[in-house]
Amino acid sequence: MGSVLGVSSVTVPWLMERGWPSTLAIPVAFLVALGIGLLNGFIVNRTQIPSFIVTLGGLFWWRGVLFAVTRGFPIRVDRGDPGFAPFSTRLAFGFNVSLFWFIAVALALSFLLVRTRFGNWVFATGGNVRAAQQLGIPTHRVKLALFALTALMAALAGVIQVGRFSGVDSLRGSGLELEAIAAAVIGGTRLTGGYGSIAGTALGCLMLGIIQNGLVLAGIASYWYRAFIGLLIVAVVIVNQRAGRLSPPR
Secondary structure, eight states: OHHHHHHHHHHHHHHHHHHHHHHHHHHHHHHHHHHHHHHHHHHHHHHHOOOOHHHHHHHHHHHHHHHHTTTTOOOOOOTTTTGHHHHBOOGGGGOOHHHHHHHHHHHHHHHHHHHHHHHHHHHHHHHHHHHHHHHOHHHHHHHHHHHHHHHHHHHHHHHHHHHHSSEEEEETTTTTTHHHHHHHTTTTTTTSSOOOOOOHHHHHHHHHHHHHHHHTTOOOOHHHHHHHHHHHHHHHHHHHHHHHHOOOOO
């Protein structure tokens, strides 16, 4: 996730330096992310290798590509470019438009997960893939769609960051995987699959932001944030595991 965010965010200014308008560079960034997601999903489905291994290898590969393309130097963009307006405009009362992207995406994906047949397929595939296949659920297509959707969401975050910070570097998104796992498990998602919610994950994201800002306001060094998140992941997984023994999977 972090490397896909980095690749998509670097793609935009890299293309703009070569004369591409932002209105074309941004869609290309989304297409690049979509391609990475589909590639990961295809490898997982075709080889049956655990997705953790595939995405871990992709993490190092795409991060290496970023360093090769940028040579370790940041790339700047014009923050006032109108192409970034839908992603990075600061609205009234000090809010960024990214807040509305967060709310809109959370609502849309929550509806998709809870109110559609595809959402039922997701829970079934995560809970017991063999049972889902016996019920006629196209588990391979479900996994492929989820890999693609995850990559697109990472690209959206990357494009938002390009417009907000007027530049990117090869380390953009580094370590985001840890925070993504933490937000999911804090929100009640079981790493064993079959249980979770978009609303819970959204609250997990907000909680991580509150913790990070709280540590800064308290004058605590920023590196303690990563240490705290690591301990929090272990603690929450233990709680979820014990809770899973007391309640049936969804």
